[in-house]
Each structure stands twice: as C-alpha cells, then as structure tokens.
Amino acid sequence: MSQRNPEFQRQLWLNWRPSLLAWSLGLSLLILALPFALSSAKGLPGTLSMTAIAGLYLAAIIYGSVLAGRSLAEEASQNTWDWQRLSVLTPWQMAWGKLLGATLPAWLYVLWFALAVVGVTHFWALEPLKLQHTIGLAVLWGLGLQTWAMNSVLMSWGLRDRPVNRRRAALLPLLLLFFAPGPFIDHVYKGMVDSDAAPVFWWGLDVGGLGLAYLAGALILGLGLLALWRQLCTRLDVHTLPWAWPLGLALTGFFAAGTLNLGIAAFFSSTAWIALIGTAYVALQHMDQHLRAWRQVQWSVSRQRWREALEALPLWPVSLLLGFAMALLLLFAPQSLEAAISGELNSFTLYLCLHLLRDCLLLTGFALLAGKLKSPLASFVVAWLILNIAAPLLAYGAGGHRGAMLVQPVVAMWMAPSDAATQAGSWLSYLPWASLSLQTLAALAWVVHVFRDRVLGFARDNAAARIRGS
C-alpha cells in the first residue's frame, strides 16, 4: 500500500517505529490499571469496562483528530506545502495517505482498548454491550471526525497560496464532537442496553438508535472525505467542476429530512435551508477570492471556455441555485413543512432565497471594491447587520409593519402585523415581493457597475497588453 502512495509511506516514516507498540501497550495498561487502584472490588468490572470504552473513544476521536489535523498543520508550520503542490500526488492519495498514516499511533491505542473491552466483557461475563457496535461506532465516528479535523485545518488556511498555521483550526472538530453526536447519544445508549427501546424511524424505516448513529457516522465520514477531496483539489490546483459542494449539501438535507419523517417536502425544505446556510458561509469565507474568481470566469467566458468558467465559479451561486431549486420544488410539493407550520408561508423559502441572493450580491460587490471596504468585516456589518437588523427595526419604529416590509420583508414577517395592516387586503402580500425584487435588482445593478469598472476594465487592459505585445 505504501508503495502506491508516497504520502502514506512518509506518514509511516514519521509515525511508525517498533517501540511504539510497546509504548502504547504500556501506557494503555497503565490507564487500565487505574480502576484497580481507585474502585472497589465489586465495582471493578463496571469501572474497568467504562475506562476501556472511554479510552477507546478518546483514542479514536480526540487523539486521532489531533494527529490527523497535525499532519496538515505541520505542512504550514514547516512551510513545506509548496513541495506537496509541486508533487504529482493526486488529492485522493494525499487525503488517505495522511488520514490513515498520520493516525497510526491513535489506532494502536484503539486496538489495545478494544481488546480490553472485549476481555473485560468476557472475563466478568458482563451483559454484552453489543461489543461490535461499541467498537464499530468508535471506528466510524473516529474516522469521520479525523477527516473533519483535517478539513478544519485546510479551512483555517483560507484560500491563500501559502498556508498559515492557525490554532483555531481545532474548533470545528470540537464543535462537531460536542454537537453532532448529541441527538444520538440517548438513542445509541438505549439501542445498546435496551432491547425494547422505542423504534427510531428514518425515512419511515425503523433503523433503531444504533442504526441512526451508524447513518450519522457514515454521513460525517462521507461528507468529511468529500470535503477533504474537494479542498485538496483546490489546494493542489486540480481543476474540478463544482459538484461536490451541492452534493454534500443535498446529502445532509436528505439525512436531516429522513429524521423528520415528513415526506419528500421535508427533503426539499431541509436541503433548501442547508443550501442557504452553506451559501452564506461560502460567500463570507471565500470573499477574498471573489474578485479573482469572477475575473477568471469572465476571461474563460470571453474565450468560450465554458468548463473552465464553471471550474472557476465561486461556490455561493452553486448552492444558492440548489436552494432556489429546492424552494421551487417545495412550492409544488404536498405536505410542505412551511405549510404544516404556519398554514400560509409556503413561499417563505423562496423569500429567503431572494433575500440571500441580494446579500450575496452585496458581498460580491464589496469584494470587487478596493481598499478597506472589501474587508469581510466591513461588508458583513453593512450588508447583514445594518440592512438586515438595524434598518428593519428602524423602519418598524417609523412606519410600522408596512415600513418594515418595505425595507426588509423577511425580517418583517417575524414582526406582528397591526390590525390595520391585516385589514389592508391582499395587495399587502405583494409588497415583500416587490420590495425584495427591487432591492435585489438594485444590488445586481451595483455589482454589474463595479464588475464593468473593475473586471471589464481588466479585459480592456488585457487587450491593450496584447496590442503592446504585438
């Protein structure tokens, strides 16, 4: 295997030595000896079993994630990433080479603690905690979170050519660790110990608590690998069409909709919402690359290189398009979630899409500007805090519900309409559409103006350079 993947070979050189076997075994035995010293003879089997299980999960999830993240962070701290970019390794080779090679010490500890769990369970003839699931889930979730540890390091680099080592990279896997398994822990525990636990449905199938935990683990691992591959493609200059991002969002929506068990409308709705959240995230995260990306799109389009234009396209229009598609499908879907909630807001997701389009256009416009105005903080404050929070509140104070509707329809929908507004009739329902459409058009016109000034200006410069060259 190492012959086929130089990166895996390098990680083995870095992380494997025969003495590691003895060290890891010794340390594991030391930890497992603690219950002998600290607990009573009666409680020993239970404490020992819990210690082994805790060690198993801590090794797979925490230690494994630290090692996986370090395999990339080290490239930034040692300034060696240029060598990787100059290599002929594929993104996939790089991904699994680092993921499996760098975490080898963690998997050794997993092995010792797993053996301890098996040994304790059999020796004291404890009620079997569905051993294979205890170990299987540790491996699955461990691998999944390790991929996200690597992703978070890559995300923390930003899109600069030379990566910067940042400690905040540890935040994402920690958030995932604390929040993602949360909803399943109760299910998993019941699935492990209680054979009569209530059924847990996913898309109408009784998968049980354990099944749901496996599904969530598989999703986290699958999305982690997909994101890792996509990010490494970008980092290693391998051009790809932007399919991985919407696929990941749709898979997340599919999983979330399955847990709601509300039919296909829930899939459209959850995917739309997840796509919109993703749109907001990438629009902000990749803001410093918008100018270059749009210029590359324009240049490729001007030469009718459509594939290159798609490859250079920023990700926010891709996920926003997914959001729009899902919102449109939702309009015609039976049992729509919004209809189920409010009875009326069937088109709320569409409002939200339009609203986000306006905000993303504003962010893009700011990104095309020069100077301090193009900083993400400045545009975030102007485009989102002032326009979306301060302005509708002021308008509500000055003009009531109708005023808020004019300025910011989506926020105004959450404000209670006055009786007069309710009595105003059906024309009021068109106000948000008209207002939001006008705002979006105005934002689009502004972006086009800046784009023509900056991007088409570039095109003119380029033509002038050609003339000079000839």
Place this chain on the structure above:
Amino acid sequence: MIEVSQLVFEYPGHRALDGVSLSIAAGSVTALVGPNGAGKSTLMRCIAGLEQPLSGQVRVKGLSVEQQPREVHRHLGYLSDFYGLYDRLSVTRCLQYSALSMGVAPDGVEARVQQVAQQLGLTQLLHRHPTELSRGQRQRVAIGQAIVHQPSVLLLDEPASGLDPDARSSLSTLFRQLQAQGMTLIVSSHILSELDEYCTHILSIRDGRIESHEALQNAHGEGQPAVAGQQPQLYALEVAMEPGEGLETRLRQALLSTSVQDFDTTGRRPIQLWLPAAAGARAQWLAQLVQAGIPVAALYPVRERLQDRYARTAQSRDTESQEQA
C-alpha cells in the same frame, strides 16, 4: 522549453504581472533580474503552476501549466525563496519522499538519492535531520529535492541568499553541471555578479513587465541573438601605457567615435569597448588606432558583466522616458 504568453497576475489591488510574454530556450540558463516587487517570484510561481494567473498561458515542454499542472511538475523543479524542509525526516527520507512524490519509480529511488547526494555533497549528511544542518547544507538538501526527479526545467528563486562565499561558489559549479546535463535553468537573484558565472541569458523585469530579454555574449563573442551580426560586441583593449607621454589624451581622442564601456586611467584594467561584430570593420578600426600611435598590446572579446548589462538597460529606459517626457 518554456513559453509564456500574455500573462496577467494580480494580487488584491496590485497587478504583479502585466501581459508578460517570453520564450526560454532549452538548455539555457536565464538570469531573472529586477528590483524588489518587480514580479520575479510571481513569474516563477506562475511558471511552476503555484499561482493561477488571471489570464494568459504558460507552457512547459508543450504542456499547459494551467490545464495539466501535475503533469508539468514531472518535468519541473522549483526552489522557492521561502522553502521549508521536512524537519522530522532524515535527509535520506526527504530525498526519497521527494523522488517518490515526483513520480520516480520505487525501484530507481535509492540509486537516484545516492546520485543526488553525491552531486550535492550530501553523502555524509544523509542520516541527519534538516534541523541539524547549516543554512548552506539545508539549501543543498532543498535543491536536491528539486532535482531528484531529473527535471528538464529548474526554477530557482534567490538560491544563494544567505549563503557564505564557499557555498555560493559550489552552487555556481552545480548550476554549470546541471546545464551541462541539458537542464534549462531560470535563476532569480539580486546578486548579479554570481549570476555572471553561469547565465547564458538575462531577463529583466520591472513593474510586472519584461524590460529586456537577451542572450549574453560569452567570452568568445558567441551567444548573441540572431541579429547579433549587426550589433556591436564587447571587446577588451589592452594598451601599453607609458606615463608622461600624453598617451591618455591621444587614446581618448582615438576612442571618441567608439562606445566605451569601461576606461581605467591607471591602465591596470583593460579598456572595455563596443566594436562592430563584422571582422572587416573591426580590423579597419584597429588599423586606425595603430596609425594614431596607440601601442595596442591585445584586443579580445569579453563577456559583458550582468551588472553592466542591467545598468545599461536601466539607462536606456531612463533616456527613453526622458525623451517621451
């Protein structure tokens, strides 16, 4: 070997390369010179596929860097001015990994590592870690990583910065060896005197634009571009100076019609001057000099120093801009 066409690259708010076009011949050693911020490193990184230009094309060995960067990397080695080494691996492992990751067949890696170590004088250091090496030794390891896969093109960004004179000298020897092996080199440096020893071409860049790209004349007067037949060439004139004879005045008078590059009044250094490339015209000029009573001891072609060439280019640019103003 390298074709760059209409390359435009921008950092936020700053155009680093502005419509750069050039062609680098196979087997040449090109000195990439220019002031800080001229775009030298950016140009190298674009050629290496480490930066994505806004527009334009770069081809190495006929392969598009933009379309097939990984394929281009098989034929290209690059040493950044800000490189790092794998500090937790030994030098052997560093070179082995570089070879493997650059597509060298596993069977040939060991032999290749030994060859490179011998070529770079790293044989005694193979078991050590980069953190235990001096700056010059680390530089050699980095160059080893860049050439271990036997690339056709080698790009070196400030390879001699921070090195002591001995290390610089051995670097010059190495570059000559690599050129002799048929490698095409582009070397960027601020220290023009060290480039003098091995460069065949000079590529001057300023404000993101190519200022000049010329072949350098070697000591035998070879190496000028195709139009060199009409262009003057640099010669050294040795005169038997005898004090108190008014020779200097006569010499200055005789050289009035000639473009003089360097005139040392003490007579310790030969006079450097530009003479017609055609042998007949040169012979006529020499005859006139002798008739004027100048005791000519020797006349031979010399290579123009890079520093002088660069200064001349800058001077002609300033003259042009003054004329335009």
